[in-house]
Amino acid sequence: MKIWTLLLLRISLGWLxxxxxxxxxxxxxxxxxxxxxxxxGFLAAESALQIAGILQVLLGLLVVFxxxxxxxxxxxxxxxxxxxxxxAQSVIDPWGWVFSGSNALFYPSLIIMAASLLxxxxxxxxxxxxxxxxx
Numbered sequence: 272m273k274i275w276t277l278l279l280l281r282i283s284l285g286w287l288x289x290x291x292x293x294x295x296x297x298x299x300x301x302x303x304x305x306x307x308x309x310x311x312g313f314l315a316a317e318s319a320l321q322i323a324g325i326l327q328v329l330l331g332l333l334v335v336f337x338x339x340x341x342x343x344x345x346x347x348x349x350x351x352x353x354x355x356x357x358x359a360q361s362v363i364d365p366w367g368w369v370f371s372g373s374n375a376l377f378y379p380s381l382i383i384m385a386a387s388l389l390x391x392x393x394x395x396x397x398x399x400x401x402x403x404x405x406x
Contacts, residue, residue, distance in 0.1 A: 277397040280386055281337055287383065288331030288347060295324025309357040334390075337400020344394060348387045355380045 295302040302320045306312060327350070333343040355362065360370040361377035390397075397403055 273393075273396060274398045277390070277393055278399045281390060281397065281400065282335050284347065284351075284383065284386055284390065285331045285334030285336075288334060288350065289328050290331075292324040292327030292329075292331055295320050295327065310353070337397060338402050340394055340397075340400060340402055344387070344391045348384075348391065351380070351384050351387045355384045 299317050299320060302324065303317070306320060330343060330346055330350070333339050334347050358374075358377035358380050361373040361375065362381045364370045364373045365375035365378045367373035394400075395403075
């Protein structure tokens with residue numbers, strides 16, 4: 272059961288990166304709005320955002336397949352950590368009782384971060400990852 276759970280977790284987290292990256296590439300206006308609202312305008316230039324999106328898609332695919340995990344998982348953790356920090360007020364106060372503008376829909380960012388840590392913690396037990404199959 273553990274190998275299938277790790278597979279599902281790896282695929283779902285990696286595919287989330289693919290979706291976020293593709294959004295930057297194909298829906299540039301939305302990506303710019305997100306960059307400006309949550310990331311202080313970081314990468315809020317069309318070409319920079321699209322390059323970042325392509326890199327994010329590639330990282331997501333590495334995670335999906337379990338390739339280069341010693342590098343891909345920490346990079347995933349970094350991106351998911353940045354997302355968590357960007358919406359931290361919604362995680363701390365999801366219903367906006369203290370912070371105005373909070374949104375309960377951002378609370379799963381904490382779960383995504385925890386899942387990213389779990390992938391790292393159980394990396395050696397993921398027998399279905401591409402870079403672990405031959406072991």
